[in-house]
Amino acid sequence: MVDSVVIPLLKIVIVLNATLVAVTYMVLLERKVIAWAQSRLGPMRVGPYGILQPIADAVKLMIKEDITPNRADRWVFTAAPIISMVPALIVYAVIPFGPEISLFGRKVSLYITDINVGLLYIVSVASVGVYGIILAGYASNSKFPLLASLRASAQLISYEVAVTLTLVSVILMAGTLSMVGIVNAQYNQHVWFIFVQPIAFALVLIGGLAETNRAPFDLPEAEQELTGGFHTEYSGMRFALFFLAEYANMIVVSSVVTTLFLGGWLPPFPNTPVLHALYYVPSWIWFFLKSFAFLYFFIWVRATLPRYRYDQLMRLGWKVLIPLAIANLVVTGIVKVMLL
Amino acid sequence: MATETIHHGAMFDTNELVLNMGPQHPSTHGVLRVVLRLDGEKVVDADVVIGYLHRGIEKLSENRNWTQIVLLTDRMDYVAAATNNVGYCETVEKLLQLEVPRRARFVRTILCELQRIASHCLWIGTHAMDIGAMTVFLYAFRERELILDLFEEFCGARLTYNSMRIGGLPLDVPPGWPKKVLEFCDIMDSKVGEYEELLTHNRIWLERTKGVGVISGADAVAIGLSGPPLRGSGIPKDVRKDEPYAAYDEMQFDVPIGTNGDTYDRYLVRLEEFRQSLRIIRQATEGLPEGPIVGKVPRLIKPAAGETYHAIESPKGELGYFIVSDGKSTNPYRFRVRPPSFCNLQALRTLVKGHLVADVVALIGSLDVVLGEVDR
Numbered sequence: 001m002v003d004s005v006v007i008p009l010l011k012i013v014i015v016l017n018a019t020l021v022a023v024t025y026m027v028l029l030e031r032k033v034i035a036w037a038q039s040r041l042g043p044m045r046v047g048p049y050g051i052l053q054p055i056a057d058a059v060k061l062m063i064k065e066d067i068t069p070n071r072a073d074r075w076v077f078t079a080a081p082i083i084s085m086v087p088a089l090i091v092y093a094v095i096p097f098g099p100e101i102s103l104f105g106r107k108v109s110l111y112i113t114d115i116n117v118g119l120l121y122i123v124s125v126a127s128v129g130v131y132g133i134i135l136a137g138y139a140s141n142s143k144f145p146l147l148a149s150l151r152a153s154a155q156l157i158s159y160e161v162a163v164t165l166t167l168v169s170v171i172l173m174a175g176t177l178s179m180v181g182i183v184n185a186q187y188n189q190h191v192w193f194i195f196v197q198p199i200a201f202a203l204v205l206i207g208g209l210a211e212t213n214r215a216p217f218d219l220p221e222a223e224q225e226l227t228g229g230f231h232t233e234y235s236g237m238r239f240a241l242f243f244l245a246e247y248a249n250m251i252v253v254s255s256v257v258t259t260l261f262l263g264g265w266l267p268p269f270p271n272t273p274v275l276h277a278l279y280y281v282p283s284w285i286w287f288f289l290k291s292f293a294f295l296y297f298f299i300w301v302r303a304t305l306p307r308y309r310y311d312q313l314m315r316l317g318w319k320v321l322i323p324l325a326i327a328n329l330v331v332t333g334i335v336k337v338m339l340l
Numbered sequence: 341m342a343t344e345t346i347h348h349g350a351m352f353d354t355n356e357l358v359l360n361m362g363p364q365h366p367s368t369h370g371v372l373r374v375v376l377r378l379d380g381e382k383v384v385d386a387d388v389v390i391g392y393l394h395r396g397i398e399k400l401s402e403n404r405n406w407t408q409i410v411l412l413t414d415r416m417d418y419v420a421a422a423t424n425n426v427g428y429c430e431t432v433e434k435l436l437q438l439e440v441p442r443r444a445r446f447v448r449t450i451l452c453e454l455q456r457i458a459s460h461c462l463w464i465g466t467h468a469m470d471i472g473a474m475t476v477f478l479y480a481f482r483e484r485e486l487i488l489d490l491f492e493e494f495c496g497a498r499l500t501y502n503s504m505r506i507g508g509l510p511l512d513v514p515p516g517w518p519k520k521v522l523e524f525c526d527i528m529d530s531k532v533g534e535y536e537e538l539l540t541h542n543r544i545w546l547e548r549t550k551g552v553g554v555i556s557g558a559d560a561v562a563i564g565l566s567g568p569p570l571r572g573s574g575i576p577k578d579v580r581k582d583e584p585y586a587a588y589d590e591m592q593f594d595v596p597i598g599t600n601g602d603t604y605d606r607y608l609v610r611l612e613e614f615r616q617s618l619r620i621i622r623q624a625t626e627g628l629p630e631g632p633i634v635g636k637v638p639r640l641i642k643p644a645a646g647e648t649y650h651a652i653e654s655p656k657g658e659l660g661y662f663i664v665s666d667g668k669s670t671n672p673y674r675f676r677v678r679p680p681s682f683c684n685l686q687a688l689r690t691l692v693k694g695h696l697v698a699d700v701v702a703l704i705g706s707l708d709v710v711l712g713e714v715d716r
Binding site: 034037038039040143144147150151215216218219226302303304305306307308309310311312 | 357359360380381468471472473474475478479482538539542544545547548696697698699
């Protein structure tokens with residue numbers, strides 16, 4: 001009873017809440033990091049160094065008037081933010097934050113579940129999220145959001161293919177689709193997959209930026225061109241859901257990249273006797289450190305780069321990333337067959 | 341505007357989409373309205389609608405005396421108020437055939453060039469922001485702030501300066517001011533490199549600006565472009581060199597020109613102008629002569645009947661004033677401005693055709709228009 005119901009439920013509650021808190025604080029972190037990059041201070045008023053800013057933001061967004069435009073498709077308009085938020089949250093079910101540990105004399109695994117098609121589950125659920133954006137743009141019955149949703153669907157097609165093809169080469173390396181299995185494979189092979197699959201790593205990182213609509217691929221919301229893009233007509237909490245979904249997706253991408261390429265909860269060069277001291281650092285700390293590095297990278301990129309244009313983004317996706325992904329897959333396959 | 345059906349041969353026909361960009365839009369730099377006709381994201385045609393910031397400055401000026409008009413010129417190109425002041429005062433001086441002391445002319449040169457840097461700072465910031473690079477905006481505004489501080493010390497105001505009088509300056513420069521200007525030049529020198537580091541060789545920036553909005557030199561002249569957009573197309577026309585005013589005849593500087601006439605070349609031209617402006621400021625500040633700051637101005641300014649046109653090189657291009665005096669009243673009979681932004685904006689329609697929506701904002705930024713000046 002305890003093992004099958006109480007602990008999983010507890011884990012779900014903890015992960016869900018931790019995610020939501022992390023997401024709100026991601027917003028603050030982003031504002032702070034970008035502010036530092038731009039030689040200013042960022043939020044400073046709410047609490048010391050602005051650390052209570054997310055709470056103020058949340059309160060503001062919740063008490064704001066929630067407007068549905070007159071000519072909007074009411075049901076789809078309401079459903080769109082939910083469609084975009086839910087996939088971003090349920091992906092966390094298969095992300096392994098750490099291995100099985102014993103806690104109060106009980107074996108507890110630091111992930112909600114480990115299914116044998118974990119990676120496939122992530123890819124498929126994550127691609128549902130973009131429907132939220134497409135539907136939001138369609139349902140708003142406004143021209144700028146419509147253009148944004150066109151861009152979002154084009155972007156989805158160009159990048160989903162490249163990223164998924166790239167992930168296949170990682171699966172070839174690990175021989176499993178299970179997220180825990182992939183980490184264990186890195187443990188057994190004594191090496192993080194970033195060192196054996198550097199091209200795949202770069203491709204997934206670029207594709208991840210594009211999939212989460214982050215700069216320099218933030219075309220669907222391009223404020224300067226489309227006045228906010230798909231969420232132009234949204235206000236209050238519904239807007240906040242889109243916002244939270246974007247940041248939740250950022251954390252998902254960071255966690256997935258960490259798991260696939262940086263050995264998840266494993267220290268550098270895992271399973272090497274010389275570096276055994278590194279195991280004294282708790283596994284989940286390794287995981288969070290690595291994910292945090294990626295989140296920081298995402299923010300850093302946003303502060304540095306201009307935005308790609310729609311056609312250039314498509315060209316990059318179809319003419320560079322997909323051929324590279326296929327080549328990488330073929331080479332990985334050949335090497336794998338020759339060596340084993 | 342009626343939409344037209346676009347025929348795609350064997351495929352389904354589609355309709356044009358009319359997109360109203362502005363006057364409330366984050367990238368139209370004020371209150372510009374562009375009505376775009378789109379085929380997907382491709383711009384088929386663009387209609388530029390102006391007039392949202394019209395305050396009737398030209399007509400107002402006909403009912404103000406000659407000194408009061410300086411204040412109105414501030415409100416035209418409000419990011420380069422000092423240049424407008426200088427242009428107007430010089431036109432009236434030309435009408436009065438008034439000799440301006442050398443010190444005043446030097447200070448005018450310094451102010452004009454400081455103003456050019458401030459205006460270009462605003463331009464590079466907003467232009468980069470339109471293309472998605474937001475950090476440059478804050479970097480550029482950090483330096484613009486220093487210039488505003490210098491202006492505040494000189495005339496007390498930070499945006500609409502009213503910093504010029506007919507015949508010279510309202511006040512002499514404060515003690516220690518020239519030294520601060522030179523210090524600013526040293527700071528600015530390194531900062532221009534910082535902007536370049538973020539943009540000039542950035543792959544995305546190159547892809548977004550190279551080959552976008554190409555206009556040939558001949559077309560640019562035909563449309564009446566001036567300033568950096570004209571020089572970006574390879575025409576070395578600069579009023580500072582061709583018809584020197586203030587103290588530009590005593591200054592050593594180069595006029596940068598581009599070759600391709602695209603957004604990237606216009607960007608490079610303005611970047612080089614940062615450096616040339618610093619060069620001019622250094623020369624003018626180091627060689628600042630002693631002497632009076634106001635010429636022999638009559639107590640009642642009442643030019644003899646006649647008309648005159650005088651142009652200066654504002655940060656945006658050729659800023660000309662055409663003034664008619666009837667010789668009887670203490671206000672101009674006709675006051676007409678040739679605003680560079682207005683003339684440059686005419687090119688927008690030609691430039692955006694065939695490009696994408698994202699390029700429209702890049703091109704508005706690349707022309708560097710200020711709507712206060714377009715509408716007046």
